[in-house]
């Protein structure tokens with residue numbers, strides 16, 4: 001028996017492949033999408049936070065523009081993506097509006113998740129959308145991505161999004177209902193694996209030989225996605241999307257593979273921060289701010305006494321208390337110059353000081369690790 005129970009996962013990324021969403025006529029399969037929207041609305045109403053990563057722009061756009069996908073050049077596909085993406089977004093908007101759910105389109109490129117400055121921007125935007133109970137509909141920004149740097153497949157994009165928003169679960173809706181020891185279409189001996197505690201190189205190799213998912217990179221990219229997500233503390237599920245209402249079927253026990261995450265997303269993020277070797281600056285805090293940080297709050301400009309070093313937004317800085325002790329570290333929301341100007345100022349005055357509207361915090365609590373201290377009691 002699997003241990004999957006959707007109620008355990010509050011923040012969920014659902015990845016939808018082109019082959020599920022696009023019908024034989026090359027257009028959105030409205031009936032299937034209506035079922036998915038109903039499933040999403042169910043989760044949404046039970047206080048889950050849902051993000052969708054959906055493919056389909058190139059397939060729809062090719063139909064609209066009369067482009068033959070197999071013979072098309074990269075720029076044709078990018079043009080198709082542009083024409084298809086508006087229709088894709090509109091289809092989701094309509095399907096979810098039926099349940100009074102607002103959607104937002106977010107297009108990302110690999111740098112948006114791999115470069116820390118852009119990472120903070122994307123995380124901030126997605127975080128705000130989720131707080132406002134919006135369901136983001138995310139795709140790769142295919143019109144500007146070049147061949148070399150494309151995500152190449154939305155499985156990996158979905159895993160990066162899960163990491164970005166610290167999702168608890170990533171559900172990969174596929175045309176196959178989980179991970180098998182061999183290609184189940186070609187090999188009758190192929191065995192379904194319901195639960196994976198650790199992804200091994202052997203599994204990655206087995207997945208490479210399986211090409212069941214025609215939509216994108218096959219099982220190999222799904223296992224890679226599971227690897228990225230589970231490292232970030234996000235459980236990953238592969239299940240069949242080739243049914244009506246796939247998420248409720250999954251909740252009711254439909255066959256799937258669960259890749260278990262070793263820890264929580266917060267623990268994974270903190271472990272990563274603690275392990276970063278390149279610290280670019282130092283922020284000295286007053287006692288109020290030090291205490292607030294220990295209580296799990298973000299660092300506000302008002303609690304900053306002094307700023308040292310030479311860092312840019314997204315760099316790792318060390319946080320030092322009034323006794324000169326390193327309290328922890330975090331990702332700076334502001335550059336050294338900005339942070340220096342903002343030190344000791346109220347968040348309301350940020351715009352007046354900088355001349356533009358900035359972010360409310362100096363270091364966000366999700367991007368912060370506080371070190372445990374043996375002499376912690378003496379600090380109180």
Ligand code: GLU
Pocket residue numbers: 017018054055056057058059081139140142152153154155215216217
């Ligand atoms: N971003 C592509 C599209 O919307 C799909 C990429 C993929 O399926 O992996 O058509």
